[in-house]
Amino acid sequence: MIRTRALRYAYAGGPDLSFPDVSVPQGGTLLLRGNSGTGKSTWLSLAAGLLTPAAGEMVVAGQPLGDLAGAARDRWRSRHLGFLPQRLHLSQALTVAGNLGLAFYAAGLPEDGAAVQRALEALGVAELAHRRPSQLSGGQAQRVALARSVLMSPRVILADEPTASLDDVAAASAVKLLREAAARCEATLVVATHDRRVQDALPGASVYLLAAPVAAREAVA
Numbered sequence: 001m002i003r004t005r006a007l008r009y010a011y012a013g014g015p016d017l018s019f020p021d022v023s024v025p026q027g028g029t030l031l032l033r034g035n036s037g038t039g040k041s042t043w044l045s046l047a048a049g050l051l052t053p054a055a056g057e058m059v060v061a062g063q064p065l066g067d068l069a070g071a072a073r074d075r076w077r078s079r080h081l082g083f084l085p086q087r088l089h090l091s092q093a094l095t096v097a098g099n100l101g102l103a104f105y106a107a108g109l110p111e112d113g114a115a116v117q118r119a120l121e122a123l124g125v126a127e128l129a130h131r132r133p134s135q136l137s138g139g140q141a142q143r144v145a146l147a148r149s150v151l152m153s154p155r156v157i158l159a160d161e162p163t164a165s166l167d168d169v170a171a172a173s174a175v176k177l178l179r180e181a182a183a184r185c186e187a188t189l190v191v192a193t194h195d196r197r198v199q200d201a202l203p204g205a206s207v208y209l210l211a212a213p214v215a216a217r218e219a220v221a
């Protein structure tokens, strides 16, 4: 589950962002919509505990994030959160399997090769385990990154613009994979996007529309 109340974030020298209150049950789907610059990536970073809000409360997978700091926050993120970033951040120095193994390292857990294999199989990319990320197509790399994000059976999966620069067929497939991965983990799924196609592919999602920050709205007026 995810619940926020009166959430705000202010970048130093940047806009003051206010977010609508959100409430999604465990296993539910949240679609964060909004034009470029409305704060979608910022909201995801707040939910991941990578940024600390200027004001307000955020509870993610039952954990009030304000109660966590430092190492405890990093441990919580590594164990309970799956993150599919817009830029996939796969290390070219490692194989596909090695990239997934890093998730265990980050969580302070011994590497579980069988779990890596299972995650790759579930996403249909097990035969790519020994390749380098540079040897993958865009769609294959996204599947690998998704396998990495669900490796720990997270309580929450955050996806940032998962359909950016994909054609209609690939976009529908990316959203379907995300939905299926979330269902397998019984995770809450959050998709942040300005892509209207995603909403059609996520029937039943709670939709929250982010508005432009106040300074930007005044600049347009």
Ligand SMILES: Nc1ncnc2c1ncn2[C@@H]1O[C@H](COP(=O)(O)OP(=O)(O)OP(=O)(O)O)[C@@H](O)[C@H]1O
Residues within 6 Å of the ligand: 011, 012, 013, 014, 015, 034, 035, 036, 037, 038, 039, 040, 041, 042, 043, 194, 213
């Ligand atoms: N590090 C930063 N310092 C100052 N301002 C920032 C910083 N990062 C983001 N911003 C500003 O905060 C606002 C929200 O940015 P954010 O990246 O969260 O939006 P977004 O909705 O994810 O955009 P996009 O769809 O283009 O990725 C924008 O006005 C952006 O310029």
